Amino acid sequence: MEPGNNTQFSEFFLLGISADPELQPLIFGLFLSMYLIAVFGNLLIILATISDSHLHAPMYFFLSNLSFVDICFTSTTIPKMLKNIQTQSKVITYEGCTIQVYFYIFFAGLDDFLLTVMAYDRFGAICHPLHYTVIMNLRLCALLVLVPWMMSAMNSLLQSLMVLKLTFCREVEIPHFFCELNQMVQLACSDTFLNDMVMYLESVLLAGGPFAGIIYSYSKIVSSIRRISSTQGKFKASSTCASHLSVVLLFYCMSLGVYLRSAATHSSHSSATASVMYTVVTPMLNPFIYSLRNKDIKRVLKRVCGIRRWTQGNNRGSDADPSPMAEATEPIAPEPLIVPLEVVPVTLASWMQRHLRPQGTWHQWWCHLHPMESGNNTRISQFLLLGLSEEEELQPLIFGLFLSMYLITVFGNLLIILTIISDSHLHTPMYFFLSNLSFVDICFTSTTIPKMLWNIQSKNTGITYEGCITQIYFYILFAGLDDILLTVMAYDRYVAICHPLHYMVIMSPRLCELLVLISWMLIALYSLLHSLMVLRLSFCPLVQIPHFFCELSQVVQLASSDNFLNNIVMYFAAVLMGGGPFAGILYSYSKIVSCICKITSAQGKYKAFSTCVSHLSVVFLFYFTALGVFLSSAATHNSHSSTIASVMYTVVTPMLNPFIYSLRNRDIKEGLKRLYWMPSIKPIMLVLWIA
Known part of the structure; x- marks a missing residue:
């Protein structure tokens, strides 16, 4: 032309x-x-x-x-x-x-x-x-x-x-x-x-x-x-x-x-x-x-949005609560004259949290009046999860957004698992590790999001002391497993590219199962250590966590007893269990790049590197979002900033992983099509799509 x-x-x-x-x-x-x-x-x-x-x-x-x-x-x-x-x-x-x-x-x-x-x-x-x-x-x-x-x-x-x-x-x-x-x-x-x-x-x-x-x-x-x-x-x-x-x-x-x-x-x-x-x-x-x-x-x-007309005056330009005088003009339901004694601390603390700023002032004052001994003390029955926002008008929006992301995460990762199980062509080490990663991602989001959604739906921010410790344990377990599995998958790519003739011999089913089993055992011990370290701390009778789940560092910071040993163990473990796998990934990819450079044909180089692109995308997404959360909290020293930033790696990353692997992997796409046309699966898929 x-x-x-x-x-x-x-x-x-x-x-x-x-x-x-x-x-x-x-x-x-x-x-x-x-x-x-x-x-x-x-x-x-x-x-x-x-x-x-x-x-x-x-x-x-x-x-x-x-x-x-x-x-x-x-x-x-x-x-x-x-x-x-x-x-x-x-x-x-x-x-x-x-x-x-x-x-x-x-x-x-x-x-x-x-x-x-x-x-x-x-x-x-x-x-x-x-x-x-x-x-x-x-x-x-x-x-x-x-x-x-x-x-x-x-x-x-x-x-x-x-x-x-x-x-x-x-x-x-x-x-x-x-x-x-x-x-x-x-x-x-x-x-x-x-x-x-x-x-x-x-x-x-x-x-x-x-x-x-x-x-x-x-x-x-x-x-x-x-x-x-x-x-x-x-x-x-x-x-x-x-x-x-x-x-x-x-x-x-x-x-x-x-x-x-x-x-x-x-x-x-x-x-x-x-x-x-x-x-x-x-x-x-x-x-x-x-x-x-x-x-x-x-x-x-x-x-x-027309949800609520805020009173304007001294509170103009901020998101503070309406003034007490404004509240007094509204119809107030008669209150009982007799209040149970155990409700008084919570009611008083709620009033203090609304009208005294900053939070650290009233929190320290309350801890000074009501200290709690460490160990198995039943005076503290629950923590309060403040969530992403305390504004009642935003709760339906947050509920809908997180429910959608959670369902997409579970459905997407479940599809990956079903595709790998149902297709014999995908019974290889790479897809075995991918199915484990998808399962861990489902568990990872299920550790935090369902409880958050339940709290919003029931308008109750409480979580029991035992429930909080359990959530800490499983959160660390599945976050660590994500990290270790990405390292194992990097090693799998290294063997596939640098030792292609011996790949099936090296990555035998026994070794693959052993790598996954060791990952589970290491992280189980690691998360158990942190949970036991939290149990030795003492807390005030009322503990408010400025997060949508029980996050380890937040809980340790809110302890009323000495947390020096906890901080030392936490930072040491973060360097060891965070830096170690990352160093393994870097080493594997340095060897991969070296092997790819030795390939003479451009087509061979592209074919070799294309097998790593999906994994590399997930690695970048995981580590960059985690690093963003760390830098955000370190720069602002604000727990609310850390809470919002942590949404990226707790929800967004597991949600995007299935799309990365399905859109960029020809075998997965072929497997998804075969799964869709299976007689036993197609009616279910159609119902889900219509829903």
Whole structure:
């Protein structure tokens, strides 16, 4: 085809994430759900910032722009993909493809620029608080938004015009679910040297530049925070950056993951699957990050949704409880004159928790009045799990969200287990370890989420002392098993790639069973040690855990007795049982990379590395989310921040694992299709899909 306006070429074909017809309903439902959540969540943020005059500040002005861009970003690609699945047509016109390239680059670049502008806004608020309103005036804010729009428009226009000069074959199949610039350039029939040069130069300037700006802003912010003398002042300053920093890390980690994966595998299908993370998942999670971590946004969202009208006055601008005078004006049911004695401490403590801040003040005072001896003391009957949020209006949203994620996790991992058991072709060491990992993931989420859902449903935050110790034991057990099994799977990949001729001899059924059994025994002893160490601690009669489950470090911190030995054992065990498996994974992959480099053919290298991609994705997801939780809690010293961050590795990681293995593994996909068409299974699958 000649360059320019040639009518011989009319359309491209988008192959999508998977070509299997049986998987299309699942992909359609999954992407439709994520798209609706992304649009609805970001739209709520925009409505909240517009409707409340207290949010007419530079930070929320930039946030509303970011939410609008995220809606447009997902709307550029997902609706077309859903239409193609629904109509069973993969066609997109040449003009439509070029327009999609333009708007995709446009809104992706805007996301990047706006995150940099928001970093500068935080720099101005923390480093120059007295001059903040003068510096971040209305004119500058409008200019900081207008300039990124102009720069992104020029950049996307340049890239689109560069595509128009290329020639293509009559039938072009794009192995992606949208027209991605890099894919189109690779599929061109003409010389693409100039396109590649412009594309790489633009990536360095317009991606590296904003990232350098964010790094510079936060280096100044960290320097300013370190100069603050009070701990409370440091926490207050750093907490204003927590939401933005979470979004920045999510955006850049996802983008970097896509780049590294596509560069390592040279597979367009790998790039298509990986790009789902930053094209859909990131815009979907942004509203949750800002709404769960921001008191002002939570307060306004409740009013926008019409759930409750808050009294305004001294509590304006915060999410504090209504004043006692306001409560007194409401009808109050007559209370009994006689109150059981055992209820008094709980009632008094509940009042203190509502009206005395910070929590540490009343908690220490209560412990001083009512000490509890260590050992088997029955005076303490239960702990109180405060959960993700104490706001009653948010409980239905949290319940629905976590119930959906829990069901997806259990159903997805159960499908992996059933597929491996029912298909003889999958009776190999790799899939034996994968089925164990799926079983552990089901148990891992079942340790915490059902209890959380029950507490929300019954409006009771209590968990017994024995139940809390049991939850600690099983949580450590299954989290450690996840870690050890990922190391065992890395060793399996090392043997398969570095010793392919002796693979079946080395990875015999006996060794596989032994590796799993040793993992269970080691972690069982490890979790038993921690549980016994907790039993030696003493607690106050009323213990409130600022988490949605009994997390070890939180329980140890709330002890009224000396916890020095517990901390020593906890940190030593974390280094040993966390760093040891991670070192094993690094060693295995260093050997794998060395073996792959020795393979002469490019096809052989790709084939060898592609067997590791799914496992490597899960390893990155597991360790990056765990590291994010650690850094979040270490940076803010805030238990609530740690609680929200821990959702990623306690719920999100086990939920995503089945999708990673099913979307990226041909054997699993074939096994899933065979499982679906089994006479005994198909009716059940149809009922579940209809439900």
